[in-house]
Amino acid sequence: MDILAMISLAFGAAWASGINLYATVAVLGLLNVFGFIALPQSLEVISDPLVLGVAAVMYVVEFVADKIPGVDSVWDSIHTFIRVPAGALLAAGTIADVSEPYQIAAALLGGGAVALGSHATKAGSRALINTSPEPVSNWVASFVEDILVIIGITLAALKPTLFLILFGILCLFAVWFLPKIWRGLSAVFGKIAGFRKRKASQIESSAAKGFDLAGPGEC
Numbered sequence: 001m002d003i004l005a006m007i008s009l010a011f012g013a014a015w016a017s018g019i020n021l022y023a024t025v026a027v028l029g030l031l032n033v034f035g036f037i038a039l040p041q042s043l044e045v046i047s048d049p050l051v052l053g054v055a056a057v058m059y060v061v062e063f064v065a066d067k068i069p070g071v072d073s074v075w076d077s078i079h080t081f082i083r084v085p086a087g088a089l090l091a092a093g094t095i096a097d098v099s100e101p102y103q104i105a106a107a108l109l110g111g112g113a114v115a116l117g118s119h120a121t122k123a124g125s126r127a128l129i130n131t132s133p134e135p136v137s138n139w140v141a142s143f144v145e146d147i148l149v150i151i152g153i154t155l156a157a158l159k160p161t162l163f164l165i166l167f168g169i170l171c172l173f174a175v176w177f178l179p180k181i182w183r184g185l186s187a188v189f190g191k192i193a194g195f196r197k198r199k200a201s202q203i204e205s206s207a208a209k210g211f212d213l214a215g216p217g218e219c
Contacts, residue, residue: 001038006094012153013087014111016149017083017115023153025051031158037158040096066145076126083115
């Protein structure tokens with residue numbers, strides 16, 4: 001595997017893991033099993049039938065959970081501690097044939113930047129979508145994410161130059177989009193906090209009126 005292919009696969013695996021780790025592992029494993037790519041020795045374990053089976057089962061679980069508003073955000077929160085480290089390990093594993101400093105750099109860049117960035121974009125955008133009462137937008141977003149992961153990791157493995165161009169565009173989009181997600185979430189949380197304050201004030205006001213009506217002799 002040449003250096004361009006390794007870089008493409010490292011970035012692709014990290015990016016895709018931040019969105020859907022189980023689909024990423026399954027696609028990479030199947031591409032290796034059917035001879036489309038030759039994974040580095042350190043990643044050949046994901047082609048094992050047991051690993052592929054677990055990845056497939058977990059993908060089905062995530063496929064269902066990801067379509068349920070609210071549940072998807074809880075799932076994303078839990079997977080913050082799974083997708084990012086896994087993305088780092090996959091990124092480091094793709095360049096296992098080079099010196100150790102490069103492996104560490106790939107792990108830091110892949111896990112700390114790429115996987116975390118794609119995960120934050122997914123989780124944040126889904127949290128905003130969940131503020132809508134209808135479920136259709138949630139389902140559409142989930143299907144689009146699954147398709148992007150499958151196509152993206154396949155391109156990263158088979159068409160490294162094309163993938164790296166598209167990856168650069170995605171990075172620019174994430175830089176533009178993430179601040180908007182943050183502002184949107186801040187506005188939503190601000191509205192929730194304001195609603196709770198108003199509710200608490202109404203309860204206190206009602207309690208005070210009840211006390212006044214009862215009079216001191218009846219208390």
